[in-house]
Amino acid sequence: MGRAFGTNELLYLLKAIPWTLALSLGALVGGGILGVVVAILRIAPLRPLRWLAVGYIELFQGTPVLMQLFVVYYGIAVLFNIQVPPWPAVLLAFTLYSGAFLGEIWRGSIEAIPRPQWEAAECLSLGFAKQLWYVVLPQAARISIPPTVGFMVQLIKTTSIAAIIGFVELTRAGQLMTNTTFKPMIVYPVVAALYFVICWPLSLLAQSLERRIDAALGVKKHF
Amino acid sequence: MPLLALRSISKRFGAHRVLDDVSLAVEVGEVVAIIGRSGSGKSTLLRCINGLERPDAGTIAFAGAEFAAGSRAAKALRREIGIVFQSYNLFPHLSVERNITLGPTAGKGLSLGEAKARALKVLRMVGLEDKIAAYPGQLSGGQQQRVAIARALAMEPRLVLFDEITAALDAELIGEVVRVLETLAADGMTMVLVTHEMGFARRSADTVVFMHQGRIWEKGPPATLFNAPATAELASFIDAVLSVDPSAQRRVG
Numbered sequence: 369m370g371r372a373f374g375t376n377e378l379l380y381l382l383k384a385i386p387w388t389l390a391l392s393l394g395a396l397v398g399g400g401i402l403g404v405v406v407a408i409l410r411i412a413p414l415r416p417l418r419w420l421a422v423g424y425i426e427l428f429q430g431t432p433v434l435m436q437l438f439v440v441y442y443g444i445a446v447l448f449n450i451q452v453p454p455w456p457a458v459l460l461a462f463t464l465y466s467g468a469f470l471g472e473i474w475r476g477s478i479e480a481i482p483r484p485q486w487e488a489a490e491c492l493s494l495g496f497a498k499q500l501w502y503v504v505l506p507q508a509a510r511i512s513i514p515p516t517v518g519f520m521v522q523l524i525k526t527t528s529i530a531a532i533i534g535f536v537e538l539t540r541a542g543q544l545m546t547n548t549t550f551k552p553m554i555v556y557p558v559v560a561a562l563y564f565v566i567c568w569p570l571s572l573l574a575q576s577l578e579r580r581i582d583a584a585l586g587v588k589k590h591f
Numbered sequence: 592m593p594l595l596a597l598r599s600i601s602k603r604f605g606a607h608r609v610l611d612d613v614s615l616a617v618e619v620g621e622v623v624a625i626i627g628r629s630g631s632g633k634s635t636l637l638r639c640i641n642g643l644e645r646p647d648a649g650t651i652a653f654a655g656a657e658f659a660a661g662s663r664a665a666k667a668l669r670r671e672i673g674i675v676f677q678s679y680n681l682f683p684h685l686s687v688e689r690n691i692t693l694g695p696t697a698g699k700g701l702s703l704g705e706a707k708a709r710a711l712k713v714l715r716m717v718g719l720e721d722k723i724a725a726y727p728g729q730l731s732g733g734q735q736q737r738v739a740i741a742r743a744l745a746m747e748p749r750l751v752l753f754d755e756i757t758a759a760l761d762a763e764l765i766g767e768v769v770r771v772l773e774t775l776a777a778d779g780m781t782m783v784l785v786t787h788e789m790g791f792a793r794r795s796a797d798t799v800v801f802m803h804q805g806r807i808w809e810k811g812p813p814a815t816l817f818n819a820p821a822t823a824e825l826a827s828f829i830d831a832v833l834s835v836d837p838s839a840q841r842r843v844g
Contacts, residue, residue, distance in 0.1 A: 484676060484678060484680045485680060485682065487643055487676075487680070488676065488680035488681075488682070489682075489693075490643070490669070491641060491643070491669055491673070491674050492669075492693060492694030492697075492698045492742070492746065493669050493670050493694060493698030493699055493746070494693075494694070494697055494698050498697050498698070502682075502693060502697055503682055503693075506684045507682075507683065507684050510684065584726070585683060585684060585726045585728050586725070586726045586727075586728035586729035
């Protein structure tokens with residue numbers, strides 16, 4: 369029989385949460401920067417740049433994130449003949465993964481802004497960059513809040529995959545606790561509940577942000 | 592010397608010839624109303640004037656300087672030519688004041704202080720100075736269109752284009768927009784309007800242009816065109832407008 373699941377065991381799980389958050393946040397920031405670049409390349413006037421962006425997006429959206437993680441983790445080891453610790457490998461893998469998804473979300477948001485908005489700005493003597501900055505991006509940002517937060521929630525849960533290569537975040541901590549307590553039916557529901565406690569407030573935040581922006585702009589919802 | 596002179600403007604969309612050798616001169620202070628059925632090329636002609644559409648052939652002369660249609664220099668004419676659209680196209684995320692100051696500041700390099708003074712001035716002209724802090728979503732269609740007119744005026748254009756600006760409005764809101772147009776016309780603004788407001792065209796236009804199949808079919812003072820159309824096409828167009836909209840009968844009057 370294993371140990372009982374008590375305060376110490378719970379504390380062990382709680383201590384793993386910062387790693388889940390750090391990985392999610394790191395991937396979000398890195399992927400966010402990458403995503404902005406990809407979104408702009410996707411609408412760029414130069415065709416080779418658009419192809420480059422499309423190729424990257426298709427590659428990372430069309431393959432399982434687990435395979436991406438393996439390829440990055442073992443790939444670095446094989447290519448450079450060095451054993452990298454899991455942390456930089458998972459961060460890189462999730463950054464690339466996030467960049468592809470965020471880039472596609474944001475491109476969609478930019479393209480959702482009606483053509484006449486660009487034209488109206490153009491007719492006020494604004495050049496392409498100013499049309500984008502003053503008129504299109506602020507509106508695209510508003511549209512992109514729900515899918516971006518949706519992806520953030522998805523990302524936090526997906527980082528659990530990192531457990532497989534031994535990176536100790538929340539899920540890996542749960543596995544380790546299960547091994548010592550032999551109480552998977554206590555440990556895993558607790559782990560799941562902890563993910564929920566992280567993700568749910570994010571969804572609430574997104575909803576209230578959306579409502580506040582709509583109210584400020586006098587947008588009338590028809591439902 | 593006319594302020595604007597279009598010479599032999601032609602434009603195709605695929606095999607469809609939208610504009611066929613259109614030439615038109617607009618004098619300073621002149622109000623030109625373009626009428627015609629939908630698909631006759633009216634809006635495309637307007638969009639060619641300020642470079643939103645690129646004509647396949649023809650030249651545009653503005654204040655004596657001639658440009659190849661669609662050239663970079665022709666696009667720079669936007670600083671001198673304002674446009675108001677059918678669907679207002681206000682920026683929904685910006686206040687009325689910022690909608691108006693954006694062009695003068697970001698487009699023309701005016702200081703924010705100067706631009707704000709100008710915003711107040713143009714809002715007074717359209718009677719909406721009390722809406723300066725509102726957002727477009729909080730205004731009626733007629734108010735939004737008046738803000739759009741104010742936005743165009745704040746650029747201090749020498750010519751303003753109006754693209755069916757009352758077409759999307761409920762009947763009871765058309766009057767307030769038409770009154771603004773009439774004030775502008777009376778103040779000597781040079782204006783080219785694509786319009787279905789026959790009453791306005793008759794009262795305020797100096798010249799009415801009837802377009803048909805991508806060409807200027809008839810052109811002249813409103814009294815001549817409305818009372819004695821020279822072609823069967825214009826006569827049937829006027830009949831059609833009157834039968835669809837009985838109130839136009841009174842307005843054409």
